[in-house]
Amino acid sequence: MKRFVICISTVVLLFFFVSVVVISWSLLPHGYAQKFAKVFVPTPNAYQQGKKEAEADLSKGELKIRIYGKPNSNTFPLYQEILRRDYGIHLERVAYCEVTREIEENTRGYNEIAEREIENRFGKGILDKVYKQAESMSEQKDKESNHLANF
DSSP, X not given: OHHHHHHHHHHHHHHHHHHHHHHHHHHSOHHHHHHHHHHHSOOOOHHHHHHHXXXXXXXXXXXXXXXESOOOTTHHHHHHHHIIIXXXXXXXXXXSSOOOHHXXXXXXXXXXXXXXXXXXXXXXXXXXXXXXXXXXXXXXXXXXHHHHHTO
């Protein structure tokens, strides 16, 4: 009888702990659940996956650069417009502030392939040149708006 009570108690405690874990898991925000899931579920090499995705996009004739993080509010729209209009390059935002290691690695792999192709087509350092052009245009617009504000 004593073994039976111990066995039943163990099952009840185990059920209780599993219930607490399941309920806690369901209450986590989406990003945290993903981070914890990576501990239990192995993911493919994000860097290699990013390279494959870039090669697939290039084979379809799509030129893209993947970005994440908060952009410079003044320069970024000009940079994006110049790339799209003059070079047919699209900036693809993959994340804003919450960036996982997987996103970083996938983006690094993707951009490594994409930037190599972009530089082959338009010249070495083209992305930096366009960004500097956008910065210059942004500064010029700021000077003009400040000048007009003084009148």
